[in-house]
Amino acid sequence: xxxxxxxxxxxxxxxxxxxxxxxxxxEIIEERGVEHVSVREAAKRAGVSPAAPFQHFRSKTAxxxxxxxxxxxxxxxxxxxxxxxxxxxQPLAVLEELGRRYLxxxxxxxxxxxxxxxxxxxxxxxxxxxRTQNAAIRQRMVELLTEARERGHLIExxxxxxxxxTARALVYGLARMAIDGHFPRWHPSEPPPQxxxxxxxxxxxxxxxxxxx
Amino acid sequence: xxxxxxxxxxxxxxxxxxxxxxxxxxEIIEERGVEHVSVREAAKRAGVSPAAPFQHFRSKTAxxxxxxxxxxxxxxxxxxxxxxxxxxxQPLAVLEELGRRYLxxxxxxxxxxxxxxxxxxxxxxxxxxxRTQNAAIRQRMVELLTEARERGHLIExxxxxxxxxTARALVYGLARMAIDGHFPRWHPSEPPPQxxxxxxxxxxxxxxxxxxx
DNA sequence: CAACGATGTAAACACTGCTTATATAATTCA
DNA sequence: TGAATTATATAAGCAGTGTTTACATCGTTG
Numbered sequence: 001x002x003x004x005x006x007x008x009x010x011x012x013x014x015x016x017x018x019x020x021x022x023x024x025x026x027e028i029i030e031e032r033g034v035e036h037v038s039v040r041e042a043a044k045r046a047g048v049s050p051a052a053p054f055q056h057f058r059s060k061t062a063x064x065x066x067x068x069x070x071x072x073x074x075x076x077x078x079x080x081x082x083x084x085x086x087x088x089x090q091p092l093a094v095l096e097e098l099g100r101r102y103l104x105x106x107x108x109x110x111x112x113x114x115x116x117x118x119x120x121x122x123x124x125x126x127x128x129x130x131r132t133q134n135a136a137i138r139q140r141m142v143e144l145l146t147e148a149r150e151r152g153h154l155i156e157x158x159x160x161x162x163x164x165x166t167a168r169a170l171v172y173g174l175a176r177m178a179i180d181g182h183f184p185r186w187h188p189s190e191p192p193p194q195x196x197x198x199x200x201x202x203x204x205x206x207x208x209x210x211x212x213x
Numbered sequence: 214x215x216x217x218x219x220x221x222x223x224x225x226x227x228x229x230x231x232x233x234x235x236x237x238x239x240e241i242i243e244e245r246g247v248e249h250v251s252v253r254e255a256a257k258r259a260g261v262s263p264a265a266p267f268q269h270f271r272s273k274t275a276x277x278x279x280x281x282x283x284x285x286x287x288x289x290x291x292x293x294x295x296x297x298x299x300x301x302x303q304p305l306a307v308l309e310e311l312g313r314r315y316l317x318x319x320x321x322x323x324x325x326x327x328x329x330x331x332x333x334x335x336x337x338x339x340x341x342x343x344r345t346q347n348a349a350i351r352q353r354m355v356e357l358l359t360e361a362r363e364r365g366h367l368i369e370x371x372x373x374x375x376x377x378x379t380a381r382a383l384v385y386g387l388a389r390m391a392i393d394g395h396f397p398r399w400h401p402s403e404p405p406p407q408x409x410x411x412x413x414x415x416x417x418x419x420x421x422x423x424x425x426x
Numbered sequence: 427c428a429a430c431g432a433t434g435t436a437a438a439c440a441c442t443g444c445t446t447a448t449a450t451a452a453t454t455c456a
Numbered sequence: 457t458g459a460a461t462t463a464t465a466t467a468a469g470c471a472g473t474g475t476t477t478a479c480a481t482c483g484t485t486g
Binding site: 055 | 433
Binding site: 033035119120158159161162163165166168169170171172173174176177180181195198199202203206207 | 246332333371375378379382383385386387394395408411412415419
């Protein structure tokens with residue numbers, strides 16, 4: 001049983017290089033964008049030689065993938081709070097709230113959004129964590145829609161797979177457009193702007209039977 | 214009045230370096246992805262020194278922006294054929310056809326789609342051509358929706374700006390998901406797969422008054 | 427305390443975008 | 457036509473990148 005590692009700097013060994021590397025990498029991304037990350041710069045900020053990061057990450061891609069995993073974890077955490085905030089008897093309202101949260105989170109942390117959804121900077125398929133958490137989100141949506149159908153809130157004749165697909169595409173597209181500056185300026189800590197809410201509202205409203213609420 | 218430039222190779226001057234650079238850049242993108250483009254490689258393929266491209270493009274970004282302009286031109290060309298293919302008395306059908314064409318084009322030429330929509334590899338704002346053509350597409354959508362409203366095809370209470378936004382976000386998201394491999398494999402020369410068509414259909418159907426068609 | 431594995435370094439290789447000074451060809455003008 | 461100018465290419469080099477290799481140092485454990 002190894003003793004607890006003390007964080008004594010100034011020693012030859014860093015102590016917690018991995019965590020620090022992830023932190024400074026996010027720092028770089030937030031300062032200069034994902035595409036300007038270099039492992040040399042990360043190493044420098046961690047106070048370590050250019051080759052040191054390669055002891056812990058096989059490649060730059062591996063480093064960025066680890067950052068993505070951490071970001072995805074935070075998204076899941078933000079999601080966990082949704083259920084307590086919406087009426088569980090209105091699954092479609094929960095679904096809408098889910099979409100709003102995603103948009104708010106994506107625009108408040110475009111850095112994390114970008115890296116999670118990148119298939120060129122990270123190796124999504126190689127990460128069990130990313131794949132399973134992504135599948136969990138989809139599963140959650142299917143469950144909400146299924147419950148809505150059982151309660152008679154959903155109009156008939158819908159293929160749930162297509163609905164999920166449309167919802168995801170819509171929200172993803174909205175997030176991208178927001179980040180790329182297609183919306184009037186507003187502070188990201190506020191709820192998503194009217195336009196995005198309306199687009200979501202439009203979609204949810206259209207799959208809801210008119211009698212339900 | 215300069216004489217017509219003959220394409221005699223083997224001379225010191227290349228003759229039509231600009232066009233050839235655009236061509237080989239697209240070649241590289243299609244072979245190894247947008248992010249692996251290097252102007253040195255492009256220069257090599259054009260049979261020219263590494264510094265030569267900088268006589269015609271101030272930076273790598275400028276080169277890629279020129280590629281994007283060319284790609285956007287092709288998209289507009291593909292769009293031009295839509296009107297002849299759909300019933301002008303059914304503007305919403307035309308809009309849907311527009312969406313289908315965009316999806317088909319995007320997935321058949323992911324390279325072009327990617328570079329047109331990138332705000333990191335190219336300088337979108339600096340290109341008059343890109344901005345005006347992008348605005349033209351939006352304008353076309355607004356016109357179609359306005360005509361649909363005048364004909365009574367559109368349900369009431371819709372803000373056209375939001376509808377356009379939703380439509381664009383949806384189509385963009387679908388294209389991205391398709392390119393990122395969220396759909397079962399199919400050959401890009403075929404029409405978009407069932408899932409994408411259904412998502413589009415769902416959206417268009419939901420903004421159409423039930424009496425129309 | 428000797429051995430060892432984990433973790434760091436230094437140095438180098440093959441790339442990259444881009445700049446500067448220079449050479450050559452094509453075009454314009456006297 | 458011949459000279460001057462302009463357009464277009466080159467060579468050489470700077471600073472920065474991802475990654476590998478050989479070696480140094482430390483913490484832990486037999």
